[in-house]
Amino acid sequence: GAGVSQSPSNKVTEKGKDVELRCDPISGHTALYWYRQSLGQGLEFLIYFQGNSAPDKSGLPSDRFSAERTGGSVSTLTIQRTQQEDSAVYLCASSSPGQGGAAGEQFFGPGTRLTVL
Amino acid sequence: GNSVTQMEGPVTLSEEAFLTINCTYTATGYPSLFWYVQYPGEGLQLLLKATKADDKGSNKGFEATYRKETTSFHLEKGSVQVSDSAVYFCALSSGTSYGKLTFGQGTILTVHP
Numbered sequence: 001g002a003g004v005s006q007s008p009s010n011k012v013t014e015k016g017k018d019v020e021l022r023c024d025p026i027s028g029h030t031a032l033y034w035y036r037q038s039l040g041q042g043l044e045f046l047i048y049f050q051g052n053s054a055p056d057k058s059g060l061p062s063d064r065f066s067a068e069r070t071g072g073s074v075s076t077l078t079i080q081r082t083q084q085e086d087s088a089v090y091l092c093a094s095s096s097p098g099q100g101g102a103a104g105e106q107f108f109g110p111g112t113r114l115t116v117l
Numbered sequence: 118g119n120s121v122t123q124m125e126g127p128v129t130l131s132e133e134a135f136l137t138i139n140c141t142y143t144a145t146g147y148p149s150l151f152w153y154v155q156y157p158g159e160g161l162q163l164l165l166k167a168t169k170a171d172d173k174g175s176n177k178g179f180e181a182t183y184r185k186e187t188t189s190f191h192l193e194k195g196s197v198q199v200s201d202s203a204v205y206f207c208a209l210s211s212g213t214s215y216g217k218l219t220f221g222q223g224t225i226l227t228v229h230p
Contacts, residue, residue: 004160031216033216035218035220042220042221042223043208045218045219048216048217056217059217091160093161095216105163108153108161110159
């Protein structure tokens with residue numbers, strides 16, 4: 001079956017521009033996560049969506065970052081006024097009902113590599 | 118807060134050597150523990166997990182035991198192969214964090230023939 005997909009796979013942008021990154025989770029998965037993988041910071045949690053509940057935004061590094069999830073499926077991560085320190089691989093993951101809690105197995109997408117010049 | 122500390126790499130081994138990658142953690146509550154692997158050019162995938170103390174997770178010849186008394190979850194394999202070359206991440210998910218993962222910094226493993 002189809003896994004988690006992300007687009008674009010690579011994005012190069014100029015400092016100050018806005019970017020949108022897309023994630024298509026596995027069908028039926030109610031939990032969706034965004035993480036960031038960078039050389040200096042390793043793998044960091046950004047934001048979490050679970051069903052219709054309010055998202056957990058505790059990992060977003062600044063108010064330039066936002067995310068939404070439409071219809072409980074596709075999610076978009078938006079970075080406004082990009083900075084060079086935003087350069088990283090942005091990973092999306094999803095998990096099925098009942099698995100997103102203490103036992104959670106998350107299935108990861110291939111990531112979007114963002115480069116800010 | 119939650120944190121995970123992995124032994125620093127890179128780790129370079131010859132084929133059939135014994136592998137240990139150390140992982141210790143700090144967490145509130147009773148976390149679940151995971152090892153994820155990232156093969157070259159591929160996405161993160163779950164290697165093994167353990168959800169309570171003294172559980173042993175195993176997969177593909179890799180093992181890790183959840184040690185609550187030492188807050189550790191060390192990854193071991195008795196005989197590594199070239200195909201095991203990858204980046205390995207230790208991670209935890211505590212019951213209060215809705216499944217979001219806290220990762221260690223990753224350990225690069227290279228296995229030579």
